[in-house]
Amino acid sequence: MMRLELVKRPQRSALFSALSPFIAFALTIIAGAIMFALLGVNPLTAFNIYFIEPISQVWQLHELAIKAAPLILIAVGLSVCYKANVWNIGAEGQFIFGAIFGSIIPVLFPQFEGPLVLPLMLLLGMVGGAVYAAIPAFLKTRFNTNEILTSLMLVYVAQLFLDWLVRGPWRDPQGHGFPQTIQFGDSAVLPELLPDAGRANWGFVFALVAAVLIWILMSRMLKGFEVRVLGSSPRAGRFAGFGLKRMVFFAFLLSGALAGLAGISEVSGAIGQLQPVISPGYGFTAIIVAFLGRLNPLGIVAAGLVLALTYLGGEAVQSALGISDKVARVFQGMLLFFVLGCDTLIHYRIRLVGLALTKPEGAAKLDPEPKLKEAR
């Protein structure tokens, strides 16, 4: 009988801090290989279809960027929340509300055209996401209500609201009864970056810019310091005069606005109209992206590309091997599990202990680093 024992490191390990996402990815691959083998598919064939083929041509890289853009945009916002110990898990709903607010112009005022349309739509999208995120923030600060549960419940409400809009008041009268709005006009469509090479649009640029801005905010500005202090020790933050309630609002509004921007970019760029379902769970997958990227905006860019690949790979194995594209969700879930598990290595040393050796005198002799005890 063996048992795990955690020994606290005197300080966080820089080595494992850098390595843990890679270890997690490697473990995911191993677990994925076992899963494919169980499904009766040669793991090498499956991995080739899943991870290599979807990014072997230039136009496919554009598809990757389309999928990665919303993930990165949402995840950099969430990283600020999680650093501040604010648990916004309703980004999916804020994404939807951003899409709805941004679509007000092309759906209700289709005759309004010109270069002003797009910036206004993007702005409205950010406002929509922020407004929707303000609800759990308000309930948290005013009534002390758990933000995890309220932000999540509001996702279901947002999905149903969008469903009502596109089946009811916003339905395209010439759409043959399909639940969708009219196609957006030309000036309401987010332009493609390199139309000759592929479909990737400006959404990806927004994502990169947002990542850099948030990185500057978190590492170079007082506000970022405030976020980190309040997140790791609210008491210390209070002594420093930082407002906890203001921080909850700041984190929610910022992440909501970015999720809203992602929503309107997706609708205006990749889809071109509102439909009952506009997201394959970007808001939830972005939670994984945020953690895989170690809550660091630049790490999140890399993590966003990896998770975008899991979406493309899922579609690829579905069409090539007939495996459900739910396999993507499984990969994403496993990845998050392994990342969280590997993060333990940053703060702790893991030892496997045989039960026979845990007797007090034996343990004392075997302790390799008695200094650690004093450090504690």
Added chain:
Amino acid sequence: MDITVNILLTIATAATPLLIAAIGELVVERSGVLNLGVEGMMIMGAVGGFGVSYLTGSPWIGLLAAIAMGAVFSLLFAVMTLSLATNQVATGLSLTLLGLGLSGMMGTSFVGQPGERLPNLDIPGLTSIPVIGRLLFGQDPIFYISIALTAAVTWFLFKTRTGLTLRSIGDSHTSAHALGIKVIRYRYLSVIFGGACAGLAGGHLSLVYTPQWVENMTAGRGWIALALVVFASWRPWRVLAGAYIFGAIWVGQLHVQAINLQDFVDAPWVIYKVIAFLKSFPSQLLSSLPYLATVVVLVLISRNKRLTMMNTPASLGQPFVPDR
């Protein structure tokens, strides 16, 4: 009279999975662990229960499989948060995400297959008593389990020494550890119990409530169960009350969506008007009522900060690493 009985029966059926999942989570949280993976464990129980019932032809074996599935899946969370001291919020979330994905993949071949429903209790002589017969002696077996479970958990937590120990761990794991209590072992068992309950709740969905497999069929019930624990301020009988209120809301909105206004022309004027008023709302608004009600209830209950602080297990959600 018959309609009233029928409505009460459907409310009980809708409330049972909420009640079971919430009672399980209540024990977990009383031990100081916050497992946000209820939705994931529930959906795994649902797919496991349906799958095994479909393959073996016996919903009873399916029921056992649902329980086992939830328990095994929760073990994953236990190893991560208890042995590796990971962040409980993030780990619970990932359990939910993984469960939703895994169940979708495992259930692909079950979509659209007819399932077999667990039979209702039928005691000759008793079940046929008018009105109370069907309510007391004619429901599905899991309904009786859910009531017994509530009573048993109440007794265990508040009347036994082990229950007292469990609550003490939830309030201060460091003190409990200093007293020589095996904190991690207690928490492992609590988490697995919670998982088994969530699995059973999922099994109820796919073996009783709608005996078939539909992707994402839990539809947020796991999250509502989590909210119920807060709503009930960590007390089992209040969980029961909350589960029945939510069951009523869930069933009520479905009934309003399903009924035909024309059938009520002969009903009393007030009833006709009320139904017409409710029918005038879009169906999506009615569908979102359970979720909106959850938010409202959470706001009402957490408004009183002192009361919440008093009831919440003090070390809820904090990782614990025993120092030797």
